[in-house]
Amino acid sequence: MEIKVKDIMTKSVISVDENSTVQQAAKKMKKIGSVLVRRGRKIYGIVTDSDIIKKVVAKGLNPKKVKIKEIASYPLIVINADESVQHASYLMRKHNIKRLPVVEGNKIVGIVSSTDIAKYIPDYIDFLSWKQEIKGKVKRPRFEELETETIGICEECGNIGTLKLIEGRWLCEFCEESD
Numbered sequence: 001m002e003i004k005v006k007d008i009m010t011k012s013v014i015s016v017d018e019n020s021t022v023q024q025a026a027k028k029m030k031k032i033g034s035v036l037v038r039r040g041r042k043i044y045g046i047v048t049d050s051d052i053i054k055k056v057v058a059k060g061l062n063p064k065k066v067k068i069k070e071i072a073s074y075p076l077i078v079i080n081a082d083e084s085v086q087h088a089s090y091l092m093r094k095h096n097i098k099r100l101p102v103v104e105g106n107k108i109v110g111i112v113s114s115t116d117i118a119k120y121i122p123d124y125i126d127f128l129s130w131k132q133e134i135k136g137k138v139k140r141p142r143f144e145e146l147e148t149e150t151i152g153i154c155e156e157c158g159n160i161g162t163l164k165l166i167e168g169r170w171l172c173e174f175c176e177e178s179d
């Protein structure tokens with residue numbers, strides 16, 4: 001039985017306005033490891049507890065003065081709620097991240113972390129997947145096919161979908177064509 005992201009995701013997601021201070025965001029992060037960053041009503045990035053430590057505290061910056069948009073990571077890499085946990089793990093490894101916002105259609109419905117995956121998936125899942133691949137039951141995408149394509153939020157229009165890396169920006173197919 002394949003475990004889906006929606007089966008293990010955390011459903012509560014917190015967002016902050018991009019002009020919030022790091023201190024304001026940190027207060028909201030007492031029990032969670034990240035906040036999503038929004039401009040108006042559109043979510044475009046994420047800030048993790050690790051970002052705060054590396055980009056603010058370690059540099060001796062004042063968290064009361066640094067705006068969250070100054071340390072946010074974007075574009076936001078997302079995953080569909082019906083995708084497999086294995087695919088979530090693959091995306092995390094590929095993009096060197098530990099959290100993926102989960103979407104259904106154009107709505108963020110949760111977040112899945114590497115910790116969530118570790119709690120529910122035994123260490124040997126990659127081995128089992130590899131065995132299935134050898135038997136011809138599962139075909140994993142080749143990494144080189146995905147290097148310049150991912151699922152996320154378009155940096156131009158803010159829509160969620162398949163993105164391509166075009167001149168250093170992650171764009172959806174519609175914005176790619178209009179560029």
